[in-house]
Amino acid sequence: MASALIDAPKTAKRGEIITLRALVSHQMETGYRREISGAVIPRLIIHTFTCHYDGEEIFRADLFPAMAANPLIAFTTVATRSEPLVFRWLDDAGVAITETVQLVVTA
Amino acid sequence: MMFPERHSRNNIEPSSDFYLPAFFIAVLFAINLSPVPFMAVRAAEIPLAQRQSGFELMQAETQAMQRNDLSNPAMLWVREGEKLWDEKPGENGQSCVACHGVVTGMAGVAASYPTLDTASGRPIDLTGRIQQCRTDRQRASAWPRESRALLAMASLIGLQSRGMPIMPAPDPISKAGAARGKALFNQRVGQLNLSCAQCHDDNWGRKLGSATIPQGHPTGYPIYRLEWQGVGSLQRRLRNCLAGVRAEAFPFGADALIDLELFLMERAAGMTVETPAVRP
Helix, strand or coil: CCCEEEECCCEEECCCEEEEEEEECCCCECCCCECCCCCECCCECEEEEEEEECCEEEEEEECCCCCCCCCEEEEEEECCCCCEEEEEEEECCCCEEEEEEECEEEC | CCCCCCCCCCCCCCCCCCCHHHHHHHHHHHHHHCCCCHHHCCCCCCCHHHCCCHHHHCCHHHHHHHHCCCCCCHHHHHHHHHHHHHCCCCCCCCCHHHHHCCHHHHCCCHHHCCEEECCCCEEECHHHHHHHHHHHHCCCCCCCCCCHHHHHHHHHHHHCCCCCECCCCCCHHHHHHHHHHHHHHCCCECCCCECHHHHHCCCCCCEECCEECCCCCCCCCCEEECCCCEEECHHHHHHHHHHHCCCCCCCCCCHHHHHHHHHHHHHCCCCECCCCEEEC
16 A cells, blocks of 8 residues: 655755655564564565655655654655656555645745 | 564455564553452443544544545555446446445445445445445455555545544444444453453553554554555454454454444544555
8 A cells, every 4th residue: 555645845945954754554574574484574674765856866764674664754854846756666566655735935 | 464574565365464472562551550450440441531533542643644634645545446437347337436435435434334224224334335345236346355446436525424424324234233242342352361442441551562552543444554554444454453352353343343444433433534644
């Protein structure tokens, strides 16, 4: 199930520091658990999260098996231009979840 | 149990919520430290003015998570429910929206479930009602209890009642169910020989290991529980409490669980629905 929630302002003044919060639904199977038969449940986690804005990668995180399911990532950036913010999660199965929100920057 | 771990993700089996050693210590402490011996306290109902949601006992961070729909992970399930509302899964090509219109029309529904199912003459919970529409009216396969789809739909319908007062079903059959639920609530069960009331009426606000005992109101269900790392139903919560006192948990959908749900709704009558809530 690929679904994400983005908490970002719709508008910001140029130069303003804005907080972005990205919540995604993912089971984040650690790869350390076993079934009752002893078989390892294969690892299936989001390993990379990125955010692009105004032509640049403004945030990147490498995630590891200790991460909770449905991770919430919060960070800040400086509003520069009216451009989309593109959030991307990439998991072990090669599935990418992408979510885009438009930011309007005023003078 | 599918996985040996105590906190297995997505494992809906009722592994004990209360770490057992901590639990025993807590009980012993209660016996030794409380002015009235814990086990001797007679379950007294909570006065109306003192009733409060489990929300009030949560840490500020967890409360903030519930307050903001963009940080409440349960809203991910709600989004999924919105998609399912428009889907046509069965042979007859009927979607929920085709018969019911926009989902906002479900306002108040969750606030008064379980209720009487006139067809069977028995109380039915919201999940049961959703299943009925799915199998009988959409001619689609039933969603398993605690499946993601069913919880998503129940969260979506529950959300439509958010902010509304709980209104227990007034019909005599539901009332009789609530009365049976009340008896269960006050009955000691399990190897620990404790009743729901001993924790939720007599000792709410006190610590049980690391958990704070809430009053046990059904105001927020389905909930996103941090420990589950997912959304779960009221019945899952009740099965956890039963396992916590080392009682055999009633199976999902059992009449006894519906009776308990009916009683909890009666006990919480007038309290505000907060679905989908976040809980530790």
